[in-house]
Amino acid sequence: MVVVWINDRLRRIPIWAVYLCGGLYAPYLFWQGATGGLGVEPIRELERALGLFALKLLVAGLAISPARRLAGVNLLRFRRAVGLLAFGYVCVHLLVWLVLDVQSLPLIWADIVKRPYVTIGMAAFVLLIPLAATSNDRSLRRLGPVRWRRLHRLVYPAVLLAGLHYATLVKGLPIQPIAWLAAISFLLMLRLRPFGRPSRV
Amino acid sequence: MAHRWRNDLTHEDVTPRTAWLNRRQIIGGLAGAGLAAMVGPGRAETLEPNSWEEITSYNNFYEFGTGKSDPAENAGALTTRPWTVRIDGMVDRPGDYDFDTIMRKMTMEERIYRFRCVETWSMVVPWNGFELADLLDLAGVQDGARYVAFETLFRPTEMPGQRLPILDWPYVEGLRLDEARHPLTIMATGIYGKPLPNQNGAPLRLVVPWKYGFKSIKSVVRITLTDTQPPTTWNTIGPDEYGFYANVNPNVDHPRWSQATERRIGGGLFSRRKPTLMFNGYEAEVASLYEGMDLKKNY
Numbered sequence: 001m002v003v004v005w006i007n008d009r010l011r012r013i014p015i016w017a018v019y020l021c022g023g024l025y026a027p028y029l030f031w032q033g034a035t036g037g038l039g040v041e042p043i044r045e046l047e048r049a050l051g052l053f054a055l056k057l058l059v060a061g062l063a064i065s066p067a068r069r070l071a072g073v074n075l076l077r078f079r080r081a082v083g084l085l086a087f088g089y090v091c092v093h094l095l096v097w098l099v100l101d102v103q104s105l106p107l108i109w110a111d112i113v114k115r116p117y118v119t120i121g122m123a124a125f126v127l128l129i130p131l132a133a134t135s136n137d138r139s140l141r142r143l144g145p146v147r148w149r150r151l152h153r154l155v156y157p158a159v160l161l162a163g164l165h166y167a168t169l170v171k172g173l174p175i176q177p178i179a180w181l182a183a184i185s186f187l188l189m190l191r192l193r194p195f196g197r198p199s200r201v
Numbered sequence: 202m203a204h205r206w207r208n209d210l211t212h213e214d215v216t217p218r219t220a221w222l223n224r225r226q227i228i229g230g231l232a233g234a235g236l237a238a239m240v241g242p243g244r245a246e247t248l249e250p251n252s253w254e255e256i257t258s259y260n261n262f263y264e265f266g267t268g269k270s271d272p273a274e275n276a277g278a279l280t281t282r283p284w285t286v287r288i289d290g291m292v293d294r295p296g297d298y299d300f301d302t303i304m305r306k307m308t309m310e311e312r313i314y315r316f317r318c319v320e321t322w323s324m325v326v327p328w329n330g331f332e333l334a335d336l337l338d339l340a341g342v343q344d345g346a347r348y349v350a351f352e353t354l355f356r357p358t359e360m361p362g363q364r365l366p367i368l369d370w371p372y373v374e375g376l377r378l379d380e381a382r383h384p385l386t387i388m389a390t391g392i393y394g395k396p397l398p399n400q401n402g403a404p405l406r407l408v409v410p411w412k413y414g415f416k417s418i419k420s421v422v423r424i425t426l427t428d429t430q431p432p433t434t435w436n437t438i439g440p441d442e443y444g445f446y447a448n449v450n451p452n453v454d455h456p457r458w459s460q461a462t463e464r465r466i467g468g469g470l471f472s473r474r475k476p477t478l479m480f481n482g483y484e485a486e487v488a489s490l491y492e493g494m495d496l497k498k499n500y
């Protein structure tokens with residue numbers, strides 16, 4: 001069957017390859033930005049590309065368990081890598097904003113408290129910190145699977161906030177942020193009881 | 202290339218109408234003029250125009266897509282000949298004015314203006330064009346007219362963005378008559394001496410340098426004189442975010458972001474923001490239009 005074949009292939013991909021491929025996108029973007037590949041306004045392009053990639057990784061992370069449950073495709077091995085990469089890209093996204101875009105401490109603070117889309121993005125970032133900090137075997141052992149899983153449910157509000165962040169920063173209502181919010185809502189809905197979350201411990 | 206002048210003109214140089222005719226100059230506004238008066242010519246603000254590449258590759262023109270490079274990619278298919286501008290409403294000579302006829306009757310000038318987008322990026326653009334007031338005179342504005350309404354071409358076959366409900370097509374804009382007649386207000390038909398590229402609003406577009414870019418409506422097909430304030434596209438979508446006036450004002454923030462600073466396009470990855478100027482640097486020329494008005498309310 002196709003799924004068996006796919007899972008067989010997936011098993012052969014080493015985790016470090018995911019980190020490497022995912023991680024290379026950031027230096028590639030910086031290089032593009034420095035050499036004109038991102039157009040005439042590279043700071044904003046860089047900021048946006050990093051944010052969008054972080055969002056894609058977060059959504060991909062959310063899709064991993066439904067993919068196994070509904071389609072039988074097993075990507076669970078990669079979930080930690082995807083999550084940590086996503087957090088990494090959120091950090092670089094934030095750093096570009098701090099260092100290249102706004103460049104001024106008072107303005108940074110003003111933006112965080114006054115601009116809803118920045119506040120929302122910040123909230124998403126803060127929610128992700130404990131998740132990134134506990135995405136290692138030692139934390140998993142220390143917390144125990146139940147508490148660890150409970151803590152990691154924070155990813156749901158975090159991704160929702162990230163989608164909202166996107167939808168509130170654009171001018172007008174273009175299709176992309178709405179489509180992302182729809183995808184996120186769909187993935188979150190799959191977690192609700194009526195949609196048959198298997199009763200695992 | 203050409204067009205790299207220093208702005209050593211004083212306010213007196215730029216104000217008299219006659220001084221503008223058939224003459225290339227940089228209008229830097231009072232920020233430059235005041236300085237020039239104090240320290241003498243040569244030390245005034247310089248406005249270095251952005252490159253052709255920058256001006257023609259980074260555009261907001263949703264008729265061709267919402268991405269900044271979409272207009273440059275998709276606007277090639279737009280046919281701009283023949284082109285007529287319908288001038289109607291409260292005018293003595295309403296009708297369809299052919300673009301080439303308009304071009305023959307108007308006095309072409311070069312105006313190097315700051316251009317400030319509501320999204321906080323900015324450019325300096327060497328426009329070619331003519332004063333809107335001259336076009337209005339061609340049609341003869343009637344007493345009692347108080348506003349000018351503008352409309353962009355609606356042609357979904359050539360403007361793919363119009364096939365989607367991104368905005369309420371066609372794009373419309375408006376000015377108070379005194380704003381429209383102000384000598385700084387031009388209809389641009391070119392950049393760097395070349396005809397306006399499609400992505401910049403060919404064949405003719407409005408340029409109001411002291412207002413946010415979305416006021417400067419592109420590819421204009423209709424100009425209507427009215428006695429009531431006309432609806433404007435962004436104001437209809439977000440009345441609390443985009444006002445009818447939309448004057449550049451560093452002290453009145455957009456509800457979702459600050460307008461205090463801007464980033465000039467073309468500075469690369471490490472370019473620094475700079476403070477945004479009141480009325481985009483044209484305070485001396487236009488502040489009197491808004492005397493006694495609360496600019497926080499009339500944003």
Ligand code: HEM
Pocket residue numbers: 044047048049050051052053054055058090093094097118121122123124125128158162165166169
């Ligand atoms: C989970 C965290 C976050 C995610 C997933 C995320 C994602 C995104 C996305 C998808 C975009 C739009 C990309 C596009 O338009 O194509 C974006 C833009 C942006 N984000 Fe974030 N973001 C996050 C956190 C933050 C934080 C913490 C800040 C700053 C405090 C921030 C500041 C910005 C800015 C300034 C923009 C660009 C706005 C503009 O284009 O003017 N983001 N982000």
